[in-house]
Amino acid sequence: MICLMACAAATLGSRWWLLAHAVRRTLSPISASLAIGVTAALGSGLAAWFGGAIAVQIHGPGMLLLLALALLLAAATMAWPARPLSPKLLASLDAPLSALILLAAAILSDSAPFIIFATAARTGSAALAAVGGAVGLLSAALLMPAVDPVRTLPPWLLWLQRATALLLFVIGAIAAINALGLT
Numbered sequence: 001m002i003c004l005m006a007c008a009a010a011t012l013g014s015r016w017w018l019l020a021h022a023v024r025r026t027l028s029p030i031s032a033s034l035a036i037g038v039t040a041a042l043g044s045g046l047a048a049w050f051g052g053a054i055a056v057q058i059h060g061p062g063m064l065l066l067l068a069l070a071l072l073l074a075a076a077t078m079a080w081p082a083r084p085l086s087p088k089l090l091a092s093l094d095a096p097l098s099a100l101i102l103l104a105a106a107i108l109s110d111s112a113p114f115i116i117f118a119t120a121a122r123t124g125s126a127a128l129a130a131v132g133g134a135v136g137l138l139s140a141a142l143l144m145p146a147v148d149p150v151r152t153l154p155p156w157l158l159w160l161q162r163a164t165a166l167l168l169f170v171i172g173a174i175a176a177i178n179a180l181g182l183t
Helices: 002-011 015-026 029-057 061-079 087-094 096-108 112-123 126-142 155-179
Strands: none
Touching: 002 112, 002 126, 002 155, 015 029, 015 087, 015 096, 015 126, 029 096, 029 112, 029 126, 061 112, 061 155, 087 096, 096 112, 112 126
């Protein structure tokens, strides 16, 4: 549940979210839903698989440090808002395959996969982390307000991103301090 909520909050205003919004405006509803769903499942599945594979190999303080680093990376990617989409990029979203490729590239570089990776690594349950992450990504995609992806994001969304980034940074810093034994 925490993975679901954290991924939904981390996805709002991200590059993948903006692209998904543009895809929903450009493609047919079936093609757009398929592209968004496939990339959400792909990003969540890969991140959870890597996290589950790491969980088998690393234990103890090393695992806590890995969790801290993943959360700090997620906070860092959320600290800067995504740039508005260029008209050239929007023009390339007119075909389902190009939209799928661009969405897949965007999801793998967003902060949500770091959260899914950390959750899967810490809990040891890649399946639950993947499902929670995918549902969080899809819920954020479904809750897209009427935001123009070419223009700047509304101030309330920027503040939500920064507050979530700050929360992830604090949790990651506390986990790093505990993992290094500095408490």
